[in-house]
Amino acid sequence: TDTYDFVRIQNKWLPVWQQMNPFRADRLAGDDPKAAPDPRERRYLLDMFPYPSGDLHMGHGEAYAFGDLIARYWLQKGYNVLHPIGWDAFGLPAENAAIRRNLHPAEWTWANIETQAESFRRYAVSFDWSRRLHTCEPEYYRWTQWLFLRFYERGLAYRKASLVNWCPQDQTVLANEQVVNGACERCGATVTKRELTQWYFKITDYAERLLKDMDQLEGRWPERVLTMQRNWIGRSEGAYVDFTIEGREEPVTVFTTRPDTLYGATFFVVAPESRLAQEICAPEQREAFEEYLAQVKRTSEIERLSTEREKTGVFLGAYAINPVNGERIPVWAADYVLADYGTGAIMAVPAHDQRDLDFALKYGLPVRVVVDTGEPDPAETGIATPGEGRHVNSPVIDGLGKDEGIQAMIEWLEKQGIGKRGVTYRLRDWLISRQRFWGCPIPIIHCDSCGEVPVPDDQLPVELPDLRGADLAPKGVSPLAAATDWVKVACPKCGGEARRDSDTMDTFVDSSWYFLRYCSPGYQDGPFNPEDVRRWMPVDQYVGGVEHAILHLLYSRFFTKVLYDMGMVDFTEPFKALLNQGQVINQGKAMSKSLGNGVDLGEQLSTYGVDAIRFTMAFAGPPEDDIDWADVSPGGSLKFLQRAWRLSGDVQSEPGVDPANGDQALRKVTHRTIKDVTELVESFKFNVALARLMELTSATRKAIDSGPGPADPAVREAVEALAIMLSLVAPYTAEDMWERLGHEPTVALAGWPSYDPELATAESVTAVVQVAGKLRDKFEVSPDVTEDELRERALASEKVRNALGDREIRKVIVRAPKLVNIVPG
Ligand code: ANZ
């Protein structure tokens, strides 16, 4: 047939590919892969695996289009590509949805997984389906438990009682990272505090390495992700200084980044919920303190951390002795000091720290300037002076500048034996316990005589009890605790009656090592086969959303370092390069039910076809930018694909014809395009690469209709190159073109076209683009570029888009080949 019908094309090729299985990693290995391994160089492309909540949405459509583009490019370039897929299948949303619909979480989860798998197939993502995994399967979580036990043996998994973030809605504990502006990341409820005994991973032991190893990622991960990780780890250099508290034996240590301001410390503050506050409080202040403490416990984290909020606190009736001058300073409890940062106690220097100043002014505490910054007196202005200056009123360091003062004071403190140089981190240990059903059970048994007893390896996995029909609604203890038959177990040590731990693990534990499991799916003797991991890891390119910029990436990096220390892997960073795609938004806003601006991926695919949607995603702009669906034109993409596809039916030369004597002008365009597209794809400028393919399409059309004609071998050369390059984004269209050009499937393995450098460096002219009369961009174009091509190219320019901002375009004046003038409205 001679009409482009995307439904027909999709239905035709999907089963063919499924039969051929061209995307299997190690496809070229012999029957005995040990004897005859796949000879191609290996590359590992990892897409963040999806959470199975409903069908795929527009965001998935975008992320997987980019990942697939890179994987398919590598495949064309002749690499042995590992591009796996699986599901992050445990988690609260499944449980909540299941409760709402009265289903078992497993049923809901598996139904969604099947739906998404089917959509992925139709979306033609080049996955190696044979490596598919699901974190909720015993054969996977057996190894999550095994890893937990190794962490436990190394002292990296431990239990402690502490105040934890508690979501009253979901009735579960949340990690700090899951509390966003004081609200539960999942449901939005205001988070409160609760004291519970919980399991933690000791990620703080790795704080310094997590920071330091980021050097390896510089330039290959987005800078903002590295910054977010650095801030999250939050390394501070300074000193630990010992203060004596009157009437108390042991000194109390504070952490300060400004030991040089010690002479300006006019009071001392401890975190109200710390044990220290309880211990120090004098009897006559007890009542006032307890009252204050109760008030603090009602305050949410958002309010506490707000700088705008008025400071509150209470005098504890105690005094500390400033070690540099023997001065007696009052001890207060105030909630702007956090219990779990530094030592939970601070020396307050109101002249040079704004929070201390706010507090001092409110409660009438003295303010003493010890660094002369040349600014007016903080006590008068209410503005602290934390900056550079000469030290005054500070006998040990008078006259020194800020940094010298800090160094000199630390040395002095160390000599006196009352302080030492030190570092502190904002990073906290990772709370992994969840009081929910749909997660990986913690493989620990509690025995009254033996205490905590690890489940022996040969008894793994500890499978979730069925609990079909049981009440999973949140109650504050894990629903597993109610499964009495499951909980009751013989102690592996003494054989006595004991209880299983009924908490489950945070799903971030499951996703901290899935990329390793993909290397040797189904491996029975460990979480992964070290040999296979050595072959494939680290991941060459990771693709996923910036919402995982901190947690998931930090946890995966932590796991990798622990495995390195265990001798199980030989690298310290799991992901060599990272691409964060932007979001798909609509009418300038995130899609949401309440705004009614949601766009359904399934509907888009039915209306425009898979290829047009994938093309639109990649053409919309740089991959890191948000895509506003109101500004793109899937209909335009579809028309372009149709134009490209038609070319394949016009070609009149035979496959294999030598293009050497073909039309030179067209050959130059073809080779130039191959060169540019290669470079553009490698630097992730996919949108510009596609603009170049559009130019090639127009040039070829012109050559057929009004140039050397359809029988010229240069036409075949152009259309074949076009089909192969298009296969990265429009696999169905490209496959059909490939067949019409007289080739066997699949175009995915045709091999990336090479270019003749001489032809590729064709003569060119410089085109300039003006926006509102100002020069905004210039680039080289062919002297016979068409007006349409030039307009297209100018509008795709990032500089031009930036210059335009939100403004509409009123008029575009094109004078090919040298000028484009854009008039904004
Ligand atoms: C005296 C001082 C004087 C301070 C000065 C700062 C400026 P970063 O940089 O974020 O690490 N601090 C220490 N522990 C604290 C806690 N648990 N809760 C609230 N604040 C705490 O912050 C380190 C500084 O924050 C420390 O240095 C301490 O105040 C305060 F002109 O000590 B500083």
Ligand code: ZN
């Ligand atoms: Zn026992």
